Amino acid sequence: MESTWTATVVEHHRLRHDLAVVRLVGDHVPFEPGQYVDVSVPQNPRLLRRLSPALPPSLDGKLEFHVRSVPGGWVSGTIVADTAPGDTWQIMDPRGAMSVDDSGRDVVMIAGGTGLAPFRSILLDLSRRENPPKVFLFIGDRTPRDLYASDMLYLLLRDLPWLTVIPVVESVYDPEWGDEWYESVRSDIGFGVDDLIEGTLPDVVTSYGAFVDHQVLVCGSAAMVRATLDRLHATGTPEENILYDPY
Known part of the structure; x- marks a missing residue:
């Protein structure tokens, strides 16, 4: 029940x-x-x-x-x-099996949009461990404006020396139309244009090669997860290294 x-x-x-x-x-x-x-x-x-x-x-x-x-x-x-x-x-009832084991292997997190949410939970939990693994977090969205958590991630980077964040956008240019909500919460803390990598999340992630000795976690839209899994498999990341949830 x-x-x-x-x-x-x-x-x-x-x-x-x-x-x-x-x-x-x-x-x-x-x-x-x-x-x-x-x-x-x-x-x-x-x-x-x-x-x-x-x-x-x-x-x-x-x-x-x-x-x-x-x-x-x-x-x-x-x-x-x-x-x-x-x-x-x-x-x-909670479901899903995305987690970081205690093997000590480096971790690759691949988050599309609000797929970042479960990774934030995991990162904060890892910060309680005596020896957390190195974590490489790829966070992707359409434009810089869509990277809604830039300020939060920037502050996490300051507090978690074992964390690296790679922000990815499909275009480095924001849309011409305004977003009143973005303007009302806009912060000077976050990633600048020089910090961004332009491209799709699956392409940028797999440009680093196969993750044969890593734990790989993927979360985002169903389409993003499918595309990322296809590219990870094609570039040699073993299936058993990957955990994922379409969001």
């Missing part, structure tokens, strides 16, 4: 026209860093949305989710536009 936990929205931060960060407090949900859960929100309670917590498990019931609306996405669009403090969410 599936378990259900309850959490209440305490913060809703609209970061882009199509993206929000939602923080909740409620029941302790016994997930592992890197797993995902199905959530039910009051605006569309019968439709479940699959989300990955962006914080490690917390005994005080703190949860954080990064949500981007997708065309035709009844739940994601509602979460981004209409969520408000006080909303009550239902959280279903």
Whole structure:
């Protein structure tokens, strides 16, 4: 029988026209860093949305989710536009097997868009280990403006000496149309144009060759995950080294 936990929205931060960060407090949900859960929100309670917590498990019931609306996405669009403090969410059984083992092997994380969320949870959990492995995080999106977590990643780099972040964009030029939400939260902290690699995430990642001695984790849209897996296999990364979740 599936378990259900309850959490209440305490913060809703609209970061882009199509993206929000939602923080909740409620029941302790016994997930592992890197797993995902199905959530039910009051605006569309019968439709479940699959989300990955962006914080490690917390005994005080703190949860954080990064949500981007997708065309035709009844739940994601509602979460981004209409969520408000006080909303009550239902959280279903955790699933998924993305994790970092204790072998000490270097880790390659490949995140498309909000596929970053479970990796943030894993990174914060790794920071509690006495000897965390080296982690190379590839984070990709369409344009610099779409890299919504640049400031957060920049601060993580300062605190986690074993972490390297490689930001990838399909174009180094932002769209000409404005995004009022981006302008309202714009920060001077983050990656500059000189820090960015232009190209698709699968192409840039596999330009480094095969990852034969690494743990490789992939998370993003279904299309991004498929394309990345195809390129990883074609360039010689062993199947058994890879864990993935389409987001």
